[in-house]
Amino acid sequence: MQLEDIKKLAVLARIDMSDEEMVKIAKDFDPILAYVGQVQEALKLSEGISLDKKPENYFLHNVMREDIITNNRGEYTEKIITEMPDTQDGFLKVKQIL
């Protein structure tokens, strides 16, 4: 893999990295991608595989819940605010976006 590609990935993943580390990652990626590329060969072998018997206990289903408030107003506010890096008047403070 080329260094330029790793640079693009680092931008997408929002991680600041040195060129030196990106060169190393570019080098590491080739054997990793070659190894995981085996799935193509596995896909060919996978064709036609089906279950011999339907499992008795089929427990997969979608999980939903009512869109309702389950806690009291302000119940967790204090605890959560304590973990924030920067706050003002009980609000999370972030850099200007526009």
Place this chain on the structure above:
Amino acid sequence: MINLINLTIEKAHNSLKNGEYSVTELVNSYLEIIKEKNGEINAYREVYSDVLEQAKIAEEMFKNGADTLMTGIPLAIKDNMLLEGHIASASSLILENYKATYDASLIKQLKKQGAVFLGRTNMDEFAMGSSTETSAFGNTKNPLDITRVPGGSSGGSVAAVAMNGALVSLGSDTGGSIRQPAAFCGLVGLKPTYGTVSRFGIISMGSSLDQVGPFGKTVRDAEILFNAINDYDEKDSTSIKNEVRLKPLLLKKKIGVPRSFLSEKGTVPEILKNFDESCKKLADAGYEIVDVSLPLIKYSLAVYYIISPAEVSSNLARYDGIRYGLHEDGKNLYEVYTKTRGKGFGKEVRRRILLGTYILSHGYYDAYYNTAIKVRDAIKKELTNVFLQVDAIITPTSPVMPFRFGEKMEDPISMYLSDLFSVPANIAGIPAISIPSGKNKEGLPFSLHIMAPSLREDILFTIGKDFEKLI
């Protein structure tokens, strides 16, 4: 001084019940060992300051007759489990000072039962590793041989029990992170069925693979701790309702061995020899050992190193320096993100996030991620079919013996391969256990790995207990 070396949960429970010693005395015995050994082993990242208060609560439960098997049992938890008011850092700089704002569901359950949390243990950063060497806070040493790694990623949790610094402990397992370290330190480690133990309040790595489970010195200890946390939780959408969980069934007493998978290159000959001896012992104990054909299972690790980095890259997007955790300032929002994440994440975590980002990118998504999902489904089917013939499938737990520090850090593939035999259980979501199966000339442990169908942990415990007697 209480003899901790052969202590089990049931023995401790009986002694606490009979008043031979108090919870405080038991806890103090563990604290002494930790004080003596943790400096060298580095199993614990932190011993909680309220341990003795927790012991008092447990003592009250005994007085009131409200005790359970877990009451007063001193245990260690992995640094990725949320215990309100205490730091949970996932052994990463990005969460170094993050204090949990709520209890994980399994912590709540254990608190209700009066278990005593001794402290949180060192791990590979965000559970990414097989040796605990990627922790931002130093290596954990294998208590059986301090020149070697304890395995990973739950290396601190396994070392805590192996050095007798906790009676039992909890780890998390995404590709082998409970079973491989159990194998490296001569303990029992269980990865339960996906969906049995709640993950609410566990710091996520790969959400379709992660599962929490116990470490213990015996199969029975692992079983007791598993039973204590094995419950439906409405806060985890992947949790399985109690009414559809299977009841124990009679065993066929038939165990399958995937011979061609074992002969994959790289498995150490002495491990294969020990494995054959284990098969013979199980045959002597009345189990029929048969060869089973699982042509796809060897691709599990390749599937894993696509699905897991993909899930990692999206799960770890939440660490952005805005709401909690490390915050590095920059001239704009973009710089806050890149600087925080650049400084907060270690090398292996960065490598895997980038790998996941690549795998999920537009041009490669089909070739990698979609293909891996299809193969994963086929592997699950292949295993389900084989489980119609046999109760369980056995292999060694790891193809390699506990290695030395630094030995595999420069070669990611060789590090990843140490999870070759443990990964299929995560890919299929089935339960698996690793059980000590003897030692080599240098005193390093061998381990037997047993897989069972979904929700059939009972099979692992039955075979495990039978096997344990023969070692």
